[in-house]
């Protein structure tokens with residue numbers, strides 16, 4: 124039998140001849156307000172809801188009457204081994220909350236509702252392959268259970284290749300990689316560092332680790348990435364005041380590369396280095412070169428929800444051997460070159476473990492497949508939702524190919540007639556996980572008082588996107604069936620407005 128529901132069916136059964144009181148007691152204590160009347164052989168006769176009991180009592184029955192006299196309804200049933208899509212169809216066509224699963228003798232064996240069917244449609248769960256275990260096992264067999272070893276060496280080599288760089292340093296998180304980038308570039312307390320405003324807090328917090336001052340640069344409306352207009356305006360102002368930033372952290376939001384050519388041209392004009400926050404964009408490309416290969420340095424994340432994962436981890440990549448060597452030293456407590464333990468500066472324990480690098484090696488081998496799957500998911504969402512007035516999609520910057528790590532839609536509340544949070548809650552009730560887009564940094568309590576440069580005086584773009592956007596399930600392991608269901612649910616909910 125296929126288990127669609129977390130509830131025990133016995134808790135919903137009453138036998139023919141039982142009193143109305145028993146049905147009422149059962150429904151009263153049950154999480155789902157329904158009970159199933161069965162004959163003495165356990166075969167389903169009909170379903171009774173609390174509304175049916177109310178109607179029965181109003182029509183003159185009392186609590187001691189037989190439950191068989193209640194005005195029940197024809198149950199919506201299907202065999203327990205039915206495919207998910209058949210059950211989805213029954214739910215939709217009959218406008219019911221649950222379908223009763225029966226066996227060949229018509230005995231109820233379970234209940235299926237949208238939540239139980241949809242449970243597991245997560246935003247971006249890890250998608251594990253099979254070869255990861257091979258590398259992890261090798262680490263165990265060789266006893267390389269340390270932040271050093273053959274998996275780590277190989278992972279860094281492959282990662283450098285995948286990101287079009289000469290060097291890679293695998294560390295414990297994307298946040299650590301960004302922190303090391305700022306340290307080796309020479310960011311000091313009091314320095315200004317520009318950062319994309321619309322991002323996850325981890326893009327900005329390493330600036331604060333160093334006591335430097337983040338300056339928040341708005342998004343542009345198409346790719347939702349850093350606005351070159353806002354950047355140019357802010358740099359021109361700061362150049363006048365001689366307060367140019369020490370670095371720019373450029374985020375590739377939700378896996379779509381920012382318009383690096385324009386951003387880089389402006390940054391180069393003022394000689395400000397770019398650190399790419401490519402945490403979400405591994406496998407994407409811009410101008411036929413991998414995302415992460417354009418700035419002076421770039422950081423990736425292998426958090427569990429990312430396009431590939433090491434359960435938790437990150438990497439710093441770049442072409443300058445000296446910078447990467449310095450980062451490597453800082454990632455291992457900054458030991459001086461000496462036989463004994465000698466240290467001259469503050470450093471960290473940021474190195475990735477050889478065991479996790481084994482997971483990374485297995486995952487990296489499938490990177491392009493994972494990107495292709497996420498791009499296909501984006502395409503299907505666009506095809507399935509694009510005709511709904513008020514729904515928009517994040518666009519790819521010119522000459523770029525995003526990883527579509529997450530498909531994020533924007534919902535214009537004036538046209539859709541609802542706030543994205545309403546839709547999020549309705550989808551949650553249907554067992555589908557969605558999330559609001561990132562809350563911009565300039566709206567965060569953490570960033571109170573920080574300078575924010577809007578895209579244009581009339582339009583701060585990031586706050587509008589925040590209020591209107593919704594991240595949809597985009598995991599590369601999601602089935603087409605589940606995605607069709609999500610699309611159908613969104614269409615139904617929006618149509619009901």
Ligand SMILES: Cc1ncc(COP(=O)(O)O)c(C=O)c1O
Pocket residue numbers: 295296297298299322323325326374400402403423424425426435436437
């Ligand atoms: C844009 C961005 N930057 C940085 C990070 C930090 O990566 P990690 O979670 O590996 O520290 C993340 C994700 O978590 C992210 O989405």
